[in-house]
Amino acid sequence: MPLILFAAPPLWPEYRDALPAALAEAGIDATLVTEAPPEAVDYIVYAPVSPLQDFAPYRRAKAVLSLWAGVERIVGNPTLTQPLARMVDPGLTEGMVEWVVGHTLRHHLGMDRHIVNPGQVWDPTCPPLARERPVTILGMGALGSACAVALTALNFPVTGWSRSERPGLLHGENGLRQALCNARILVTLLPKTRETENLLNAERLAWLPRGAVILNPERVEPLPQDHPFWTHPKVTVTPHIAADTRAVTASRVLAENIRRGEAGEPFLHLVDRARGY
Numbered sequence: 001m002p003l004i005l006f007a008a009p010p011l012w013p014e015y016r017d018a019l020p021a022a023l024a025e026a027g028i029d030a031t032l033v034t035e036a037p038p039e040a041v042d043y044i045v046y047a048p049v050s051p052l053q054d055f056a057p058y059r060r061a062k063a064v065l066s067l068w069a070g071v072e073r074i075v076g077n078p079t080l081t082q083p084l085a086r087m088v089d090p091g092l093t094e095g096m097v098e099w100v101v102g103h104t105l106r107h108h109l110g111m112d113r114h115i116v117n118p119g120q121v122w123d124p125t126c127p128p129l130a131r132e133r134p135v136t137i138l139g140m141g142a143l144g145s146a147c148a149v150a151l152t153a154l155n156f157p158v159t160g161w162s163r164s165e166r167p168g169l170l171h172g173e174n175g176l177r178q179a180l181c182n183a184r185i186l187v188t189l190l191p192k193t194r195e196t197e198n199l200l201n202a203e204r205l206a207w208l209p210r211g212a213v214i215l216n217p218e219r220v221e222p223l224p225q226d227h228p229f230w231t232h233p234k235v236t237v238t239p240h241i242a243a244d245t246r247a248v249t250a251s252r253v254l255a256e257n258i259r260r261g262e263a264g265e266p267f268l269h270l271v272d273r274a275r276g277y
Helices: 009-025 090-109 142-153 172-181 247-263
Strands: 003-007 031-033 043-046 063-066 135-138 158-162 185-188 213-215
Touching: 003 009, 009 031, 009 247, 043 247, 063 247, 090 142, 090 185, 090 213, 090 247, 135 142, 135 172, 142 158, 158 172
Parallel strands: 003 031, 003 043, 043 063, 135 158, 135 185, 185 213
Antiparallel strands: none
């Protein structure tokens, strides 16, 4: 019977019932605890905000299973020698697709003209069809690929750019320029690494067509109260709500990885430490 340490105290109320139910559904007889001696722990369910930062004593642990999709806060931890799996949650993916599609349609259809309409201006301008509004997605992992499928289904021409060379995707500096020059709507879904930070600098932003819209579902918070984005007429600030890990669906992902660990099978969604995600 494996011992699972749930090392994410603020999230315990969400997972207290969901994770045991998922483990039982997967046929796993395990003990789930919030405190345990390190030498007894087989798996660590983890969030980077956890007070647990020293993994060295957990030599028995077969894997650290993160509840976050992003791993930039943990991947460089020198005490972490156990396999690290990031969270790829179907519920999180669905939420991201809905946010990206919703905001893409908002700007494509020009909905603010009629919803906000501060000057009570009657604007009968019809938007182009989706097939006439190219969308570029930077980052074609699980989230970017799912958004691309949804937008393509609505007839948006979608271009994907990836850091690494992959069939059907643009990559590299030349590919980035091509991807940006063609984008009427740009969606950024890149992992946060040294290579991706500040990828969109002034020079590259100038490659975008005039009037292009940037959708950034990634974390840029909290903003100071005096930040100019709050009052900028062309900037919309939202909290980090584009997608969230959902306890019920995430628990099934955790249970499957624990099942794999007990069966000697490869873990899902392992992080490549060298690449940073």
